[in-house]
Amino acid sequence: MEFATGDIASVLIDAGAKILAEAKARVEASGVTVDTFLSESFGSRVCDFVVEQAKLWNADLIVIGTHGRRGVRRLYIGSDAEQIVRTAPVPVLLVRIKEVNGSAVSAGRSEAASSETGRLVA
DSSP states (O other): OOOOHHHHHHHHHHHHHHHHHHHHHHHHHTTOOOBOOOOOOSSSOHHHHHHHHHHHHTOSEEEEEEOOOOHHHHHHHOOHHHHHHHHOSSOEEEEEEEEETTEEEESOOOGGGGGOOSOEEO
16 A cells, blocks of 8 residues: 555544644643644654744643663664754653553653643653
């Protein structure tokens, strides 16, 4: 089956929207106010975009997933999460992603954020 670039982008956007909706529902169920934003970008680094958005939103906290790569793999691939932690104007909560049966899943919910109020960038 052959996909056109538009088809792939559409699939990625739909998957991203679903992930954001599920994460937002979990955070809101904890009584925390949360805003989400889905953006398409093919030319900029994720880390730069996230930090820019946190500044524009006056966010209190950035929540981002990480694979937790170390050593040569991290050096080769790079780490958007690490760069966000280094340059963010607000605290950053990293949520470790683990693989279960070959699929990435969240390692757990962020209970630490459940007592916080304010705006989260997730």
